[in-house]
Amino acid sequence: MADGEQAGGTADGAPLYQRVKAHVLARIAAGDLKPGARVPSEHELVAELGVSRMTANRALRELMAEGRLTRTAGVGTFVAPARPVGTVLEIKNIAEEIAERGGRHSADVLHLAEEPADAGIAAGFDLSAGTALFHSILLHREDGRPLQIEDRWVLPAAAPDYLTLDFTRITPSRHLLDTAPVVEVEHVVEAGLPDARTADLLEMAAGEPILRLSRRTWIDGPAGRGGRVASLADFIYPGSRYRLGGRFRPV
Amino acid sequence: MADGEQAGGTADGAPLYQRVKAHVLARIAAGDLKPGARVPSEHELVAELGVSRMTANRALRELMAEGRLTRTAGVGTFVAPARPVGTVLEIKNIAEEIAERGGRHSADVLHLAEEPADAGIAAGFDLSAGTALFHSILLHREDGRPLQIEDRWVLPAAAPDYLTLDFTRITPSRHLLDTAPVVEVEHVVEAGLPDARTADLLEMAAGEPILRLSRRTWIDGPAGRGGRVASLADFIYPGSRYRLGGRFRPV
DNA sequence: AAGTGGTCTAGACCACCGA
DNA sequence: CGGTGGTCTAGACCACTTG
Numbered sequence: 001m002a003d004g005e006q007a008g009g010t011a012d013g014a015p016l017y018q019r020v021k022a023h024v025l026a027r028i029a030a031g032d033l034k035p036g037a038r039v040p041s042e043h044e045l046v047a048e049l050g051v052s053r054m055t056a057n058r059a060l061r062e063l064m065a066e067g068r069l070t071r072t073a074g075v076g077t078f079v080a081p082a083r084p085v086g087t088v089l090e091i092k093n094i095a096e097e098i099a100e101r102g103g104r105h106s107a108d109v110l111h112l113a114e115e116p117a118d119a120g121i122a123a124g125f126d127l128s129a130g131t132a133l134f135h136s137i138l139l140h141r142e143d144g145r146p147l148q149i150e151d152r153w154v155l156p157a158a159a160p161d162y163l164t165l166d167f168t169r170i171t172p173s174r175h176l177l178d179t180a181p182v183v184e185v186e187h188v189v190e191a192g193l194p195d196a197r198t199a200d201l202l203e204m205a206a207g208e209p210i211l212r213l214s215r216r217t218w219i220d221g222p223a224g225r226g227g228r229v230a231s232l233a234d235f236i237y238p239g240s241r242y243r244l245g246g247r248f249r250p251v
Numbered sequence: 252m253a254d255g256e257q258a259g260g261t262a263d264g265a266p267l268y269q270r271v272k273a274h275v276l277a278r279i280a281a282g283d284l285k286p287g288a289r290v291p292s293e294h295e296l297v298a299e300l301g302v303s304r305m306t307a308n309r310a311l312r313e314l315m316a317e318g319r320l321t322r323t324a325g326v327g328t329f330v331a332p333a334r335p336v337g338t339v340l341e342i343k344n345i346a347e348e349i350a351e352r353g354g355r356h357s358a359d360v361l362h363l364a365e366e367p368a369d370a371g372i373a374a375g376f377d378l379s380a381g382t383a384l385f386h387s388i389l390l391h392r393e394d395g396r397p398l399q400i401e402d403r404w405v406l407p408a409a410a411p412d413y414l415t416l417d418f419t420r421i422t423p424s425r426h427l428l429d430t431a432p433v434v435e436v437e438h439v440v441e442a443g444l445p446d447a448r449t450a451d452l453l454e455m456a457a458g459e460p461i462l463r464l465s466r467r468t469w470i471d472g473p474a475g476r477g478g479r480v481a482s483l484a485d486f487i488y489p490g491s492r493y494r495l496g497g498r499f500r501p502v
Numbered sequence: 503a504a505g506t507g508g509t510c511t512a513g514a515c516c517a518c519c520g521a
Numbered sequence: 522c523g524g525t526g527g528t529c530t531a532g533a534c535c536a537c538t539t540g
Contacts, residue, residue: 015508015509017509042526043524051511052510053512054512055510055511057528071525071526072526073518073525074518074519074526075519075525077526084342085428085433085468087339087341087438088337088339089338089438089440090336091336093335177336186496188494189340189496190462191461191488192491193490209442209444209461209490211440237442239441240443244439244441245437245438266527266529268529293506302529303529304530304531305529306530312507323507323537323538324506324507324536324538325536326506
């Protein structure tokens with residue numbers, strides 16, 4: 001129908017599907033619908049709220065996309081279990097991040113060559129040991145002071161011209177992002193102790209720990225296949241000079 | 252129309268709106284549509300692909316929700332600029348996380364009291380120093396071995412019964428999640444060195460670093476106001492026994 | 503005025519699930 | 522079999538932007 005209706009806890013001028021969403025969320029918030037409980041079906045919402053089925057469908061579909069509901073064709077719609085809290089840690093290009101702080105970024109290229117992958121690196125790429133990969137090691141500085149060691153392996157097919165690039169001017173992250181669309185990313189963060197060379201390069205005090213961020217990125221295969229590991233990178237920061245942060249609204 | 256069509260790089264059996272999405276994404280991937288470029292309007296897609304406008308709308312709307320397009324009513328649809336890469340670090344309840352690994356969780360309550368906030372804590376809550384808050388310190392163990400120190404401050408209004416809970420049976424995270432819906436979360440991860448008491452509690456080797464995760468969570472105000480800081484928690488892990496990881500598809 | 507996205511409807515067909 | 526979600530259509534009205 002057209003008007004004369006109000007559904008949930010959303011402003012009157014709001015679109016109908018949003019009011020339907022608010023209506024369902026309000027019942028969940030009130031404890032009326034607990035996790036696992038069955039939510040009114042599309043047809044029931046049509047009858048209950050006087051909206052069309054497409055509108056009810058959009059409301060429920062979006063709530064499912066937001067993680068609030070689970071739906072199964074032929075069965076029904078249910079309140080999703082309380083979800084673990086996740087965080088978006090936004091990991092910017094180091095050069096852009098420094099620029100945003102008003103600092104000056106520079107980089108030393110410590111190593112840049114094609115090398116056979118050892119067993120550990122090869123495993124990260126799902127390739128066999130000995131496969132030739134590009135390997136770069138960079139030292140990034142903020143206002144001249146060492147901030148990050150970037151130790152990266154790259155699948156040659158993902159960036160054929162990798163060895164010819166000037167990494168004092170463009171970061172590998174930037175180049176790879178521009179070259180191939182990233183399909184998936186994996187991150188692992190850990191605390192550790194630096195080896196002697198790392199401590200020396202980063203000009204760290206004795207005993208100071210490092211923060212290590214390991215990142216794997218996947219790209220689409222050339223023909224749009226499942227996707228391949230394009231790059232494996234370790235970012236190492238002095239523990240006293242770097243923190244990783246993120247703020248977000250729960251999904 | 253009904254059938255005899257195929258649009259982009261998606262399987263023939265796939266829903267039409269997904270084929271429309273694939274069609275647009277393929278043009279972006281091919282460099283045909285670069286960031287900022289205008290994407291065919293809904294009407295144009297209707298004419299070009301023979302789908303209904305609702306189907307074209309759903310395809311473009313979902314691509315916008317996925318961050319690939321920007322849309323402006325009255326203007327048009329455009330390819331979104333390349334986005335900085337973000338990561339979802341999913342941070343589970345420690346008890347559930349241990350259970351998922353097949354371990355046994357236990358906890359010691361080291362401290363549980365109402366205390367005036369010092370200047371630093373109060374600042375985190377946007378309150379004035381000296382405000383009375385609940386303060387708990389817990390030591391979480393996996394199969395008896397210390398894994399995490401949880402040092403938490405809680406706004407009394409967010410969990411009035413906090414001091415009466417049995418934290419050997421339910422974790423503060425779990426209780427707070429069940430009590431009040433979280434509106435926003437902030438995380439900071441850093442590496443550091445433990446003080447003597449921390450090293451002792453976590454049974455750490457000399458010189459071993461810690462991984463510290465600091466979390467602030469916001470809840471809605473009682474009347475649905477802007478939101479208040481409900482809790483401020485530090486989670487401290489032995490660097491040698493914990494890593495924080497996440498895998499996701501770029502938005 | 504023409505084009506854009508934003509929304510909504512009433513109906514339709516389908517695959518799937520459970521009794 | 523009836524109920525469920527999943528999809529698709531052909532129209533419609535609206536607010537907005539642009540020329």
